[in-house]
Amino acid sequence: MFTRTRPSWHLPESAATDESLFLRRRQLIKGIAAGPILLSGLGLPGSAAAEAEAGLLPSLYPAKRDPAYAVERPITPEALPTTYNNFYEFGSNKQIWQAAQDLPVQPWQVVIDGLVDKPMTLDAADLVEKMPLEERVYRHRCVEAWSMVVPWTGFPLKALVDMAAPQGSAKYLVMQTFEDSDVAPGQRQFWYPWPYIEGLTIQEATNPLAFLVTGLYGKPVPRQNGAPLRLAIPWKYGFKSVKSIVRFTFAEERPVSFWEQIQAAEYGFWANVNPEVPHPRWSQAMETPLGSDEKIPTKLFNGYAEQVAGLYAGLEGETLYR
Ligand code: MTE
Numbered sequence: 001m002f003t004r005t006r007p008s009w010h011l012p013e014s015a016a017t018d019e020s021l022f023l024r025r026r027q028l029i030k031g032i033a034a035g036p037i038l039l040s041g042l043g044l045p046g047s048a049a050a051e052a053e054a055g056l057l058p059s060l061y062p063a064k065r066d067p068a069y070a071v072e073r074p075i076t077p078e079a080l081p082t083t084y085n086n087f088y089e090f091g092s093n094k095q096i097w098q099a100a101q102d103l104p105v106q107p108w109q110v111v112i113d114g115l116v117d118k119p120m121t122l123d124a125a126d127l128v129e130k131m132p133l134e135e136r137v138y139r140h141r142c143v144e145a146w147s148m149v150v151p152w153t154g155f156p157l158k159a160l161v162d163m164a165a166p167q168g169s170a171k172y173l174v175m176q177t178f179e180d181s182d183v184a185p186g187q188r189q190f191w192y193p194w195p196y197i198e199g200l201t202i203q204e205a206t207n208p209l210a211f212l213v214t215g216l217y218g219k220p221v222p223r224q225n226g227a228p229l230r231l232a233i234p235w236k237y238g239f240k241s242v243k244s245i246v247r248f249t250f251a252e253e254r255p256v257s258f259w260e261q262i263q264a265a266e267y268g269f270w271a272n273v274n275p276e277v278p279h280p281r282w283s284q285a286m287e288t289p290l291g292s293d294e295k296i297p298t299k300l301f302n303g304y305a306e307q308v309a310g311l312y313a314g315l316e317g318e319t320l321y322r
Contacts, residue, residue: 055221056106056227057125057129057214057220060220061215062215062218063153063215065136065137069137074149075151076148076150076289076291081216082217083095087186087226087243089184089194090184091185097222103183103244105227106228107123108124108229108246110124110229111248112163113248113249114166114251115170116164116166118164118165124228124229131159133153135153135215136153136154139302139303140241141298141302142237143237143279145287145298146288148290151218152221153216153218153221154211157210157211158208158210159212161173161205166202169252170202171251171253172202172251172255174199174248174255175197175198176196176197176242176247177243177244178246179246192258193258195258197242198239198242199251199257207307207308207311209233209234209307212230223244225243226245227244228244229244229245230242235272235301236270236273237267237272237273240271255269266322268319268322270320271321272308274301280322284298
């Protein structure tokens, strides 16, 4: 986000290879490297290894699409959002998708704590199996002025909030990404305030649009897009949609998020999309859909004003749009 990479839709050779072929090739290479250990069954057994490559609970996909969440623009071709990513844990450029394949996504422990009646630690697979999965097509607008339209699979964040039963004093939900510098080379860059955290008010977190993502394009969400559990908050700039979440903490105090700690003047807590409020370094009036050269007008709350504008009544004094 500090370094503005010029959008380039040129796909690397690996990205142009059929996805399943590429993954099988990686698995083969890993298998050769692991040698007899893997083959003797001391490593992952065959089916578990295949499942690990496929992501969490592949049998749950595709989930039924909810027609209430549709976008008038075409869905972005799958090869783009899965190969052009912001995931600083794996590097500060957009070409991190191969590096992210090293992230082990199961087992994946999720902690729910803070001001809740029922603090708990549970396996992401158990959590996801409990939840009503559906597919929703959402817009996504990055603060860097590129955008995409993607079919996420997941469940309302409200379902997790309800399960946790927050106490009356809880005003914010703080979400935290994994920390493991062995697999995430970006986390060896000590000048970033790891772990990546983000926060929402409880009212925002329980708005029906707030979505916890487990899948993308009818499959488990790929590692580079935030496996096994990430947020999609379509009315806010993309940096609010924290990836690969391991902890949900209910708090009374407003958290200072990852980007806010780095540069509060550029990346605030609210970060609601507004074409009329420029980012200090560039305009937010227009956006470029991934894969195109055109610039299209950005919409207030990224097109979701009807569903969310009411959340901000009375907060006009706050820096709502950065
Ligand atoms: N979450 C973590 N943990 N680390 C990140 O670097 N980048 C954010 C957000 N979530 C980021 C993150 C930004 S800036 C954007 S635009 C979106 O993820 C990008 O999601 P995508 O790669 O699936 O398009």
